[in-house]
Amino acid sequence: MFGNDRNSLRRYYCTVWDKASASQPLEPLEQIIAAVIRAHPEYQPALINAETALEREYAPELGETNPFLHMGMHIAIQEQLGGDRPPGILDVYQQLCRRVGDSHAAEHRMMECLGETLWEAQRNGMEPDERVYLERLRRLAR
Template sequence: MPIFDTQSRDQLRKMYLDAWRKHREGVPMEPLEAQIADVVALHPEYQAALERSDDVLDRDYTPESGQSNPFLHMGLHLAVRDQIATDRPPGMRAAFEALAARTGTPHDAEHQIIECLAEALWEAQRAGRPPDEQAYLRRVQGLAGLRIR
């Protein structure tokens, strides 16, 4: 989703707020807005905050605050969904389908994949290199109970 590369933090957060508002009002949405609204709908714990836009636009979510960053979490859902749709890395779609069958719901499977993605991103950032897509895929395949190549 290249649109995210050119947006500031505030612009990205506003996209979430606007998409959720449009969803609640039942007005037409762009495809990306519909994807965002779908992810928000799966997270009732974030909905009230998104409806109080003044509270979340400027808030810094730090580990010390004890609150997870809803925008990061939902953004990781969108990233995982994009990976599944494009089958990148190759094998991701099959691993997701197997994991969803194992966990019982696509949403639960996405949450497990998000943990793997966050770990891969953290490792890459710490090492100052791009994420290792194959190591990431092997983690997801392992969760899904697939034979790891």
């Protein structure tokens, strides 16, 4: 969406949340982002002031979750589901939803697989392996 420009991405989240909070019309992508933000009330305060959002660092080693990364992974998974890419991910997601009983919880579990797959790709300097990613997801759904 914004490449590697962290500040543009964070500013966009803040803008979308401002529009959604004011009940302004949203573009399709903005609707997806607003729905993810609504599902995470704990992150909403981070979106109120764009300048603060741009400056804030999150330290995983201190147990901090980066809300922008977390919400971005939800959006990535929803995009994957919308296009059934990699092929078969929608079926696996539906199985996982039945298994855990909640779509949001299913996405959280899928995020672990996505994160691992992205980390491996970055470490190896390669594209993410969709086959490995889908197999990890299938193991979750069993």
